[in-house]
Amino acid sequence: MRTHVLTRGVGADYRFLGSVPATRWWQEFRQLTSFERPTLLVHRHAEGWELYASAVPTERKDRMETVIRMSLVLSASEFVEEDADLVLALVGEWLAGAEPSPGRLGTLLDERFPAEDTEELLAGSGPDNDEEVAGRVRAALAQLRDESPADDGEAETILAESWAGAVTDAVVRSSFVRRVRSMLNADACGWAVQLTLAGAEDVGAHHAQQDEPLVALVNERIPGGWIELAPKAVRRRRPGTVVIWTIAVATAIVIGLITWVVHVWQPVVPAGSR
Amino acid sequence: MTAPAEGTSLRIGIIGPTRIGKTTLVNTLLRAGETAFEQTDVRMRWADHMTERKILEQRAELEGWRLSKQFNPGALRGTDDAFVFRFVLETGFGGLSMRLDAMDYPGGLVNPAHRLGREAEWEECRAFIANSTVLVVPADAAMLMETAGDENRHHLPAILTTPEIEDVARDWARNRHQHRHEPALAIVCPVRTESYFADNGGRRDRSDELLEHVREVYRDVLKVIRAEAPATRIHYCPVDTVGPVEFLSARWLPDVAGGHPHFSAKYRVRRRPDGHPPEISTAGIDDVLVLLARHLIDLRHRELDVTARHHRTSANDWAAQAVQDLGAMRNVWNTVSGKRRKARRMAEAKRLEAVSAEEQVSGLAGQLLRLAELGLGPRHREL
Structure with missing residues (x-):
């Protein structure tokens, strides 16, 4: 599991402690959420899965006395059961209550990233830090997993492929966690996102522009808890004028040829048969 | 014309370093837009839910300050990723309205030393600003005023990223010069000016001093705009984004990585005689709003x-x-x-x-x- 941690120091601005992720794929949702508030995005595609968990508050403060945040970017190209367990522990903790929150994760990360160590990692940020950063995050997630209650396994779940649900609804949240599990296991693909700004309608508009399945938790009351999102409309292209003309000309040529063969190339009739 | 075709938007480019108050300025602008222009039917309002919610998020934080009587400009969360605030300016005539976008982004991107791995993002922001019809330059009034005579004042250009702002302003001005038949507008907005004006609960008027510091520190930025787009009108609009707060003290904190030290200011909340929580009371933002509205309506006109x-x-x-x-x-x-x-x-x-x-x-x-x-x-x- 590749691990990237974004945070800042007292003076140093927000940057990754280790290497920088190859793409900032989470920006696809930047108009639909505040990354300065807890946001959770999981994406499953042909090459693997990736997760972005933003704005985990730390006990550290910057020079302006602002609480420093930490964001995690995790990804993997293969299924590893232990990694999936760690991610599910994070997602489960994040959505344990009606208001999405990193919960215990903040404290556990603080323990693994004390101020002095973090300043040092920031000062020398780069790929050399990757192993150490990943080890610390893994340790925090492992402790979170060990403290997490076991999944009841029997909860009601939403079966629709794409939907938007109220984050306050327990069934919606447990369905979201199940979708993430399926995505990690490669049984489902697409997006599972918890957003701070967008409502169901905004998510629907976003979904209409893309091809992948999407499940979204939104800060909005939704009658019944959730709504199904319509799949992207498939536009059937009408054949163009060129195609129609090509077919017409080809048909005419074929008919012409058949007529010519019938009238000009008369069959040879044996003389004795007349 | 950069006036918008159907379905497109005019842009406001804001250029400033991290924690300067870009988000707060946009927020204050929109809040003022709801009530200003009462005699004209001109209105500014949010254009989508996301902008509305983003603004409400910060407004809730401001209300929290007010009620707790604790003011700390840093208590507002910084910006992690670029976000486009979308507004509508209703002209007040015949249902004509104009879409307006302002991009907020992490100010750290302005500084090349802090944007490692985020170059593409910065290019997007830079292009947005360069193609904007209005340039807004927020400036930290406390930093300008309270470092006068201080031995650390020579760090200001690096902290306020004035050389980088100059580069972006040059791009913007060149672009404006290519559209020289249109009006060009730049606004320098000192923010957190509560302690330097006596018109919004402050005790001393040090406004002339502030103006001189802005002229001095942003001299090259102003110079480049004048040189590249001589027709640009450059306005100076100091803004109180909170109101009942007073500068208390400032200190320089050393940078652990050996870089430039950091300026840190402390504020206190002005007490009300009746003991009730103070009211948020902005000042100066109406000038920005009027200038923007005039400029945009003029373009449309x-x-x-x-x-x-x-x-x-x-x-x-x-x-x-x-x-x-x-x-x-x-x-x-x-x-x-x-x-x-x-x-x-x-x-x-x-x-x-x-x-x-x-x-x-x-x-x-x-x-x-x-x-x-x-x-x-x-x-x-x-x-």
Whole structure:
């Protein structure tokens, strides 16, 4: 599991402690959420899965006395059961209550990233830090997993492929966690996102522009808890004028040829048969 | 014209370093837009849910300060990723409105040393700013004022990223110069100015001093705008984004990585005599709003004026065709074939379009006049 941690120091601005992720794929949702508030995005595609968990508050403060945040970017190209367990522990903790929150994760990360160590990692940020950063995050997630209650396994779940649900609804949240599990296991693909700004309608508009399945938790009351999102409309292209003309000309040529063969190339009739 | 075609937006480019108050400035602007211009029917409001919610998020934090009587400008979360605030400016005439976008982004991107791995993001922000019709430069008033005579003042250009701002301002100005038939507007906005004006609960008026510091520290930024786009109007609009707060003390914190030290200011909340929580009371933001509205309506007015002239010319051409004498045979043919009837119809349609555009031009001119009558506050200066 590749691990990237974004945070800042007292003076140093927000940057990754280790290497920088190859793409900032989470920006696809930047108009639909505040990354300065807890946001959770999981994406499953042909090459693997990736997760972005933003704005985990730390006990550290910057020079302006602002609480420093930490964001995690995790990804993997293969299924590893232990990694999936760690991610599910994070997602489960994040959505344990009606208001999405990193919960215990903040404290556990603080323990693994004390101020002095973090300043040092920031000062020398780069790929050399990757192993150490990943080890610390893994340790925090492992402790979170060990403290997490076991999944009841029997909860009601939403079966629709794409939907938007109220984050306050327990069934919606447990369905979201199940979708993430399926995505990690490669049984489902697409997006599972918890957003701070967008409502169901905004998510629907976003979904209409893309091809992948999407499940979204939104800060909005939704009658019944959730709504199904319509799949992207498939536009059937009408054949163009060129195609129609090509077919017409080809048909005419074929008919012409058949007529010519019938009238000009008369069959040879044996003389004795007349 | 950079005036928007149907479905597109005008842009406001904001350039400033991390934690300067870009988000707060946008927020204050929108809050003021809801109530300002009462005599004109001009309104500014959010254009989508996301902008509305983003603004409400920060407003809740401001309310929290007010109620807790604890003020700390840093208590507002910084910005992690770029976000486009989308507004609508209703011109107050004939349902005409204009879409307006302002991009907020992590100020750290301005500084090359802090944008490692985020170059593409910065290029997007830079392009947005360069293609904006208005440039806004927020400045930290406390940093400008409280470092005067301080041995660390020489760190200001690095902390305020004035050389980087100069580069972006140059791009913007060059772009504006290419559209020199349009008005160009730049606004320098000192923020957190509560302690330096006596018109919003403050005790001392040090506004002249602040203006001098802005001129001194942003000298090269102003110079480059004047050099590259001489027609640009550069306005100075100091803004109180909170109101009942007072600068208390400042200190320089060393940078652990050995870089430039960090300026840290402390504020106290002004008490109200009745002991009730203080009220958020902005000042100076109406000037920014009036300048923006005038500028944008002026752009739209010019665009419609061009359209109206085009329609009028077209109407006259068609009318001329309808009565043109081309000789007996062709005259008869044009009448029989319906060409003259078509020309008359087109002339009438274009005339109606011209009349409609002219009405809008005249309506917007009226709104511009009313906005001009509103005037600008005593804080405003033209630089």
